[in-house]
Amino acid sequence: MKKIAIIGSGGAGKSTLARQLGEILHLPVYHLDAYFWKPGWQPISKKELQKLQQEIIQQEAWIIDGNYGSTMELRLQAADTVIFLDYSTLRCLYGIVKRRIQYQGKTRPDMGVECREKLDLEFFLWVARFKKRKAPAIKDKLRNTNDITIYHLKTPKHTKKLLNQLKA
Template structure:
């Protein structure tokens, strides 16, 4: 595992898992939210997003967390390991609401400095709709990947803990 793409719903735990894996494996972690959102929640233009991610995936090793559908294929093609956090939507919603309370009026560690934590109905709806709308798209993309990729689907916090323990045991 040298090039790891982490995908899944908002609130699934992508950033937390990315940071843990980075510590264990000694691989640099890149949070797409922190890179692609400029201060005050201004999204980087799509062409610039592609350039940034093209530079990231050309590195020898990386952990990148985030979905960003328009550039997902680029990361999936270059990754040797894809981890899909397929968590229950109620857990994802709970975590997003908890995160909002924890980081009220400030930016969380995996975000751009001047992007104070916020929630809107559109984001909550995206999380709620993820299992029916986004999950099938992601599963289809993963099924189409070449056999040389390691694809790991984790469906619960227990599975994530077990996965991390297994990696620690192998090192």
């Protein structure tokens, strides 16, 4: 496990897991949201995101968390391990509401500079629809990968078990 891509719905805990894995495995962690969102929630272009990821995946080791379906293939082709947090919709909605409360008026450490935590209807609906609209395509992509270890984790308990195994 030297090149790890973490994917899943908003609110599943991708960034938290990335930090935890980074500490356990002593690997650098890259949060795509921190690169994609510029101050005031201004996105970078798809081309910029691709270039940035090309630079990251050239490195010897990394953990990258984030979905960004338009550039997911780059990460999947370069990764030796993929962790798909495929939690229930309710669990993910809970996660986004919890972090909205936790980081009210603040910018999360895994987010772009001056992107204060917010929860709007568009993002809420994206998370609510993720299992039906996004997860099937992710599962298809994962089925079509070769020579890669895939952890398809369906509950936080499964994730905790994986972390405990790696600590041991």
